[in-house]
Amino acid sequence: MPAIHVENLTKKFHDFVAVDSVSFDIGSGEIFGLLGPNGAGKTTTISMLSTMLKPTSGTATVNGFDVLTDEDGVRKSIGIVFQDQSLDEELTAYENMDFHGRLYRIPRTIREERISKLLTLVELEERKDDLVKTFSGGMRRRLEIARGLLHRPKVLFLDEPTLGLDPQTRNHLWAYIEQLNKEMGITIILTTHYMDEADRLCDRIAIIDRGRIIAMDTSQNLKSTIGGDVITIQTPDFALISSKIAAPWVERIEEHDGYVTINLHNAEKHLSEIVTLLNGIEITSISVRKPTLEDVFLHYTGKTIREGEADGKETMRMFHRASRR
């Protein structure tokens, strides 16, 4: 039995389709990532799976419990760390954990033992008696993760786990997430719009755009669908480049955001030819690399994640305009 089974799950807000018939299975012990720009439908998807939102149509089970007919079963078997901070600032780290443990009716002695273990795991044991309001963003996120694990969930939902954190803290959190998955065997489903996060953590990635899953596989397989190499040229004259480099070895050429990306095989071999063909065009920078998840996104959507985020914001603006009418 998969840890999560999702079939044609759909969520509409009035006429706007935020999640459009998505289907996927997540195996037990997997780290699965929903990757996409802001507004793509990632939070809405995991909100339905964690029973915080009712689907408009479709079905899903989590740990074998149906999200429509057995909300209690789902809730008891999952841990949730969502974007909005939900810690009590005026309580200590220990008190926040203890309160959660009481909610789940975990007996006192077991509760104390687990709190101590989890706070040690996220390196907050020594700060357990300090008020949360004195904690940094990274410490709060670690405490939220520890709290989400207190009732021993089999599946953990993490919504943008490292949003707004500095690079060093992000690295630390990634290590915790990997450790939880390996040592405790917890299935993890996370949302992110950071390519590097999905790449580093996830066994499989579903790329989501405008409510639809547009590609789903391991990071390696997703990148190999692009194949070959990518040359990126930054230039103010990007509109002129496509016509200049119309060589048979060019597989694809895209212009976006002041950059031109060229997909081809054996980039090193053709680089000097490209530079000759571009004689007279001002080039700010040129680089050769292997495809990244950003290239995969560009390949399937024709835009970068950043451009996709502009779309998402526009959708939100349209929605807010419509709801004011």
Ligand SMILES: Nc1ncnc2c1ncn2[C@@H]1O[C@H](COP(=O)(O)OP(=O)(O)OP(=O)(O)O)[C@@H](O)[C@H]1O
């Ligand atoms: N309660 C709501 N009412 C109306 N529209 C909503 C609501 N919740 C989400 N949406 C819209 O649904 C779309 C998907 O939102 P969602 O939060 O799932 O995206 P996301 O991919 O998680 O991005 P982000 O990380 O920015 O939250 C967005 O266009 C958003 O404006």
